[in-house]
Amino acid sequence: MTRFLLHRTLASLVTIWAVFTLSFLVIRSAPGGPFDAERDPPAAVKAAIEARYQLNQPLWQQYLDQGWSWITLDPGPSLRQPDHDVATILSAGIPASFLLGTLALLLGVLMGMGLGIIAAWQQGRWPDRLVTIFASMGISLPLYVIAGLAILLFAFHLPIFPPAGWTDPIAVVLPVLCLALAPAAQVARLLRSGLIEAGQEDFARTARSKGRGQVGTLIFHCLRPASIPVASTLGPTAAAMLTGSLVIEQIFAIPGIGMHFIQGAMNRDYPLVLGAVLLYTILLQVLTLLGDLLMGWLDPRAGVNR
Amino acid sequence: MQRRWTTFWSSSTPILAVLATCGISIFAFLQVALPDLPKRADLVIGNGTDPGSLHPHRASGIPEGRVIRALHEGLLLLDPETLEPIPGCATSWEVSDEGKRWTFRLQEGLLWSNGDPLTAEDFRRSWLDLIDPLQGAPYGDLLEAVTGAKEWRNGEGQRSDVGIETPDSLTFVVKLNRPLPWLPFLCTQTPLQPVHIQGRDGTALGVPTNGPWQLEKWDLRDRIRLVRSPNYRGPAKVHMESVDFLAIESGNTLVNLFANGSLDWAVGVPPVLMPFLQQNPEWNQALRTDPYLGISFYRLNFARAPLDDSEVRKALSLCLDRNALCRDILGGNLQPAWGFVPWPKPALNAHEQLGNPSLSSALPGYSGMAKTTEAPVEAALISEEGWPKLGYDPQKARSILAEAGWRVPNSDSGRPIPPFEILHSSGSTHALVAEWMQSSWARELGIETQIRSMEWRTFLQTQRSFDYDISRSSWIADFPDPATFLELFTTTATNNRTGWSDTEYDRLVEEARLSSDPQQRMKLWQSAEEILLDRGPILPLWSTTSSNLVSPALEGFFANPLDQHDLRSLKWKSQ
Numbered sequence: 001m002t003r004f005l006l007h008r009t010l011a012s013l014v015t016i017w018a019v020f021t022l023s024f025l026v027i028r029s030a031p032g033g034p035f036d037a038e039r040d041p042p043a044a045v046k047a048a049i050e051a052r053y054q055l056n057q058p059l060w061q062q063y064l065d066q067g068w069s070w071i072t073l074d075p076g077p078s079l080r081q082p083d084h085d086v087a088t089i090l091s092a093g094i095p096a097s098f099l100l101g102t103l104a105l106l107l108g109v110l111m112g113m114g115l116g117i118i119a120a121w122q123q124g125r126w127p128d129r130l131v132t133i134f135a136s137m138g139i140s141l142p143l144y145v146i147a148g149l150a151i152l153l154f155a156f157h158l159p160i161f162p163p164a165g166w167t168d169p170i171a172v173v174l175p176v177l178c179l180a181l182a183p184a185a186q187v188a189r190l191l192r193s194g195l196i197e198a199g200q201e202d203f204a205r206t207a208r209s210k211g212r213g214q215v216g217t218l219i220f221h222c223l224r225p226a227s228i229p230v231a232s233t234l235g236p237t238a239a240a241m242l243t244g245s246l247v248i249e250q251i252f253a254i255p256g257i258g259m260h261f262i263q264g265a266m267n268r269d270y271p272l273v274l275g276a277v278l279l280y281t282i283l284l285q286v287l288t289l290l291g292d293l294l295m296g297w298l299d300p301r302a303g304v305n306r
Numbered sequence: 307m308q309r310r311w312t313t314f315w316s317s318s319t320p321i322l323a324v325l326a327t328c329g330i331s332i333f334a335f336l337q338v339a340l341p342d343l344p345k346r347a348d349l350v351i352g353n354g355t356d357p358g359s360l361h362p363h364r365a366s367g368i369p370e371g372r373v374i375r376a377l378h379e380g381l382l383l384l385d386p387e388t389l390e391p392i393p394g395c396a397t398s399w400e401v402s403d404e405g406k407r408w409t410f411r412l413q414e415g416l417l418w419s420n421g422d423p424l425t426a427e428d429f430r431r432s433w434l435d436l437i438d439p440l441q442g443a444p445y446g447d448l449l450e451a452v453t454g455a456k457e458w459r460n461g462e463g464q465r466s467d468v469g470i471e472t473p474d475s476l477t478f479v480v481k482l483n484r485p486l487p488w489l490p491f492l493c494t495q496t497p498l499q500p501v502h503i504q505g506r507d508g509t510a511l512g513v514p515t516n517g518p519w520q521l522e523k524w525d526l527r528d529r530i531r532l533v534r535s536p537n538y539r540g541p542a543k544v545h546m547e548s549v550d551f552l553a554i555e556s557g558n559t560l561v562n563l564f565a566n567g568s569l570d571w572a573v574g575v576p577p578v579l580m581p582f583l584q585q586n587p588e589w590n591q592a593l594r595t596d597p598y599l600g601i602s603f604y605r606l607n608f609a610r611a612p613l614d615d616s617e618v619r620k621a622l623s624l625c626l627d628r629n630a631l632c633r634d635i636l637g638g639n640l641q642p643a644w645g646f647v648p649w650p651k652p653a654l655n656a657h658e659q660l661g662n663p664s665l666s667s668a669l670p671g672y673s674g675m676a677k678t679t680e681a682p683v684e685a686a687l688i689s690e691e692g693w694p695k696l697g698y699d700p701q702k703a704r705s706i707l708a709e710a711g712w713r714v715p716n717s718d719s720g721r722p723i724p725p726f727e728i729l730h731s732s733g734s735t736h737a738l739v740a741e742w743m744q745s746s747w748a749r750e751l752g753i754e755t756q757i758r759s760m761e762w763r764t765f766l767q768t769q770r771s772f773d774y775d776i777s778r779s780s781w782i783a784d785f786p787d788p789a790t791f792l793e794l795f796t797t798t799a800t801n802n803r804t805g806w807s808d809t810e811y812d813r814l815v816e817e818a819r820l821s822s823d824p825q826q827r828m829k830l831w832q833s834a835e836e837i838l839l840d841r842g843p844i845l846p847l848w849s850t851t852s853s854n855l856v857s858p859a860l861e862g863f864f865a866n867p868l869d870q871h872d873l874r875s876l877k878w879k880s881q
Contacts, residue, residue: 032763037366038780040770040800041444044461049442052508080358083510084526092526151562163562164554166528250556253563255527259555268763 008292012285016278020070023277024063027270034079034268053079066274079269086275090257094279096166097244097256103172104179105241109234111180112187117223119188120195121215131188138185143247147178151251164253175252179245183237187230194226201225228299235291239284243276347531347550349860349876352560352572356527356553360510362499363436363443368869369573371496373551376532376873377515378499381410381429381478382490383542386875387864389786391490393541395424395500395516396478405485405822410478410493417537418502418514426472432501433470433480441508445497448784451486485822488785495785518544518874527553545877564592564855571863572855577735580639580853592855596865597641599783600850601648601791604728604743606843608805610775612723616841617710623696623845624703625750626743632848635742636735640848644695646838647788647831648849694836696846700750707751715752725754726775731765736778739847769803779803782850786868788831789819795838804843811837 035041035049050056053076054065069075075086084092119131154174155163165171198204199222207217244258257276264272357370365374383394396410416424436443437452439459450456453469469481480489492498505513511524519532530551534544552569554560557576561583564572575583575593583589612618628642641648704714713720728743730736740757747753760768769777783790793799796815797807811834818830838844852869862875 030764032765032767035444036763036766036770037444038766038801039366039444040803041442042439042447042459042800044439044459045442045444045446048440049444052442081356081526082364082508083359083361083524089526148558155562155566159566162568163566164559165563165568251559253552253554253556253559255525255553259527266762 005289008289012282012289015285016281019281020067020274020278021063023274024066024270027265027268027273028059028062030265030268032268034270036268053077066271069271070274070278075271075275078272080264080267080272086271089272090260090275090279093244093255093257093260096254097249097258098242099172100175100179100248100254100256101238101242101244103176105183105238107176107180108183108241109187109230111184112230113191115184115188116191116195116226117215117218119192120199120222120226121218123196128192131192135185135189135192138181139189141181143178143182143245144251146181147175147248147251150174150178164251166252166254171252175248175254179241179248183241186233186237190229190233191226194229195222198222198226224298228295231291231294231298233291234294235288236284238287238291239280242283242287243280347548348546348878349548349873350550350552350568350570352554352563352569353530353551354553354560354573355555357530357551359508360521360524360530361505361508361513362432362496362501363441363445364508364510365496366444369551371870372573372873373530373532374496374499375494375870376517376519376549377521378517379538379542380495380499381412381493383874384491384494384868384870384872386862386872387866389866389868389870391494394494395429396493397541399490403481405487406482408480408482408489410480412476412478413539413541414476415539416516417539418516419520419535419537420502420514421537422502422514424500424516425475426478427475428500428502429478430470430472431503431506433498434465434468435501435506436497437468438465443497445784448492448495448497451482451484453481453483484820487824487827488787488789491785518542519549522548529553542872542874544874545881546873549873561855569855570857570860575853575855577637577639580637583855584639589855591858593853594856594863594865595639595851595853596869597648597867598850598852598869599648599786599790599867600780601643601646602778602780602847602850603643603646604776604845604847605769605774605779605804606776606806606845607772607774608843609772610726612712613726613775615710617706618712618723619843620840621703621707621751622747622753624698624706625700625746626845626847627698627746628847629698631739631742635738636848639853640851643846643849644697645693645835646842646844646846647693647791647835648783693832694839696839703750713752715750723751723753725756727756727758728776729758729760729765729768729774730778731762732759740778772803772805776845779844780850783868788828788835789815792831792834792838793819795842795844802843806843808837808841811842 033050033055035046040046041049047056054062057065066075073087077083077085078089081089115131115134119128122128151163151174154161161174162168162171195218199218201222204217204221207221208214212220243261244256246258246262248254249256249258257279260272260276261280263269264276351372353372354369355367357365357373358367359365359370360374360377362374362378365371379394381394381396382391382399384390385392393413395412395416397413399408399410401408412426412429418424433449433452435441437446437449437455437458439446439461446459450459454463454467455469457463458465458468471479471481473479482489486492500516502514502516511521515521515535516538518535518538520535522531522533524530530553532549532551534547538544552563554563557574558579560569560572561575561579563569580595583593606613606619608614628644632638632640632642707723708714708717708720711720713722728740730740737757737759740759744755744757747755765777768774769779781791781794792815794801795804795806796802796812814830814834814837818827818834821827821830854863854869854871856863859879861877861879863871
């Protein structure tokens with residue numbers, strides 16, 4: 001176990017370094033710069049601004065400086081919002097994104113598991129078909145359509161929730177519901193097929209022959225092996241959800257970090273983009289590791305404990 | 307039974323563990339993630355994007371400007387209704403030496419929000435820092451007419467050579483090397499606001515300001531809250547104790563929040579919603595759309611065939627029916643641009659058509675400017691009739707091309723017009739307009755064009771490196787004078803970006819810049835525009851329109867072509 005953790009930590013560090021290097025090269029090779037605008041300042045002024053942020057130095061020097069600034073956790077100011085440093089900008093957005101992501105993930109997994117169990121239990125009958133339709137819609141409908149419909153229905157036709165905002169606990173409900181649909185659909189689909197497959201195994205047949213009912217067999221015997229594919233997707237899904245959603249943040253005016261991934265790149269705000277990418281990579285590594293540990297627990301054959 | 311529960315627990319422990327972790331996280335996050343529910347501010351503005359910087363020298367966007375002008379007070383303010391410059395920190399000002407020396411007298415007893423005295427020296431230091439090339443202020447060139455400023459910015463002079471003087475703590479003198487009739491207007495704008503000495507390093511947070519409000523908090527990408535500054539002495543009488551600027555990027559969200567009463571003023575309305583809002587009486591009461599001093603146009607690259615041929619350029623322009631574009635493609639809310647200087651023509655015409663009684667004050671920026679030069683300009687010089695115009699005449703376009711030896715539809719003679727590319731930055735409106743131009747030219751002239759769309763900064767880079775045939779552009783006035791538009795296309799202008807050079811045009815622009823006679827200047831601008839439209843590198847398409855949703859219970863919000871609405875004048879009808 002210790003060896004496994006050590007091995008994974010080392011691999012994660014290498015991955016983080018590789019992602020940082022690649023992101024640095026990609027964003028720096030994008031045409032245009034952070035201070036370009038329709039109105040072009042005189043060359044001397046532009047040079048002065050670039051010098052202020054050390055953008056006039058050789059690229060390798062900037063790479064080393066950026067790397068070091070992240071190792072020392074002092075990434076310096078954002079290029080678009082110079083009144084704030086990147087660490088402040090990201091940490092200001094993390095609570096909102098984490099709250100939104102955690103609630104949506106929790107709701108998504110619960111809904112998905114419930115629907116998956118119902119679908120497997122009622123396999124081939126109308127509840128199963130309903131769940132399948134829900135799952136297809138949850139996966140294929142774009143978030144802005146779901147969010148638009150939700151606002152129309154629950155903020156204007158039935159004015160239960162505010163259409164946007166982030167100060168009132170009740171304002172959290174709509175964005176969480178919208179964001180939870182996709183993971184719910186995914187979990188429902190995976191769990192349904194996992195349960196049906198496990199239900200045909202010998203141990204399930206044995207359980208049934210000993211008098212255990214259909215639902216009991218599904219929950220007490222099949223749920224654990226059927227959860228393995230769900231657990232394997234949970235890590236990346238959790239990382240994606242915790243780092244925010246650009247669409248949901250825009251539509252509901254939520255001050256999270258999802259926006260920085262897109263806007264940071266569009267604005268060529270180099271340190272902010274690198275910060276956002278690093279944050280996502282680290283989260284992904286940690287959550288994938290947790291997902292793997294969970295899988296090892298669910299299925300001892302996965303070899304994590306050895 | 308016991309075994310059954312053991313199995314159940316062993317199956318569901320991970321699920322329960324996840325649930326418990328999430329529950330604890332939710333509790334912790336609800337404590338941290340949701341800011342304390344703030345008391346509603348007296349005025350809540352949906353301000354668009356979260357500002358980049360609140361430092362007057364570093365800010366360049368419109369959302370920034372709204373906050374900065376509430377936090378600071380310049381030498382002068384704009385009258386909220388007429389846009390005439392009125393006293394701010396300066397109580398009076400005079401111009402001498404043929405418009406080349408301006409003297410401002412400051413109000414006595416001015417204070418910064420922390421109680422420090424505010425003197426003419428603060429203004430001098432701020433203006434010099436704005437010009438300082440090492441400070442890298444993007445709008446420093448607004449003051450290039452100040453003696454010694456341009457040389458310093460070009461690395462040939464120094465700070466002490468710049469013609470800004472303070473004979474005493476209440477007198478501020480600016481010496482210019484050419485008349486700058488819009489200097490009083492500039493004194494009201496964001497870059498020329500005074501900056502406290504603590505803000506010299508470019509920071510804006512925690513730095514004292516001198517306006518009616520001071521910064522209470524800035525929750526990133528959420529809200530900026532301003533509260534009344536105890537040290538503000540006037541002259542403006544302010545009615546709002548606190549103001550919130552909410553960072554809301556999505557236009558639809560702005561409308562939604564305005565609809566449920568969370569916002570008192572929403573800046574910007576998505577064009578697609580305009581017809582709905584205009585038809586609905588309740589919404590129409592809150593909707594304020596006004597002509598705006600901005601122009602949307604296409605640049606033509608002079609190094610690329612066939613755009614190097616003036617007859618082809620003329621024909622391309624003659625085939626674009628801007629009325630149809632604004633009516634059918636752009637939703638009917640924008641003004642077709644038949645010239646490059648959008649002002650005063652669109653503002654004047656639109657207000658006349660609307661029968662708006664504040665029509666004569668639709669030219670306030672100009673009349674204010676004329677007043678400061680003490681020589682009002684003849685109405686004919688600022689009316690639409692006085693200005694040159696482009697036309698829509700596809701038949702004429704075809705005959706121009708045929709005479710110049712190009713092949714036109716239904717004819718076999720002449721050289722075929724080589725295909726070219728329409729470049730635009732990404733965005734659905736831009737794509738629609740590009741397709742409309744493509745089909746207009748294909749239909750009327752049989753010209754083949756391709757469309758290329760690019761992400762904004764890649765697009766800017768491509769345009770700057772002249773790697774385009776024709777490319778989308780826009781320009782918003784820095785000050786209410788034709789100079790802000792027509793100086794763009796002189797041979798040496800940084801923002802020309804077309805390769806076009808015309809000695810006569812350059813001469814007219816230079817003469818207009820040096821002229822101290824307002825009548826003469828306006829005539830010279832008209833002649834310059836005539837050349838630009840006749841031989842120039844541009845296809846003007848429409849002039850911009852501002853759109854705001856403003857609570858009908860709010861007083862002091864006036865239509866104006868700069869879309870600048872001073873918060874000092876806003877008050878509730880019940881107040």
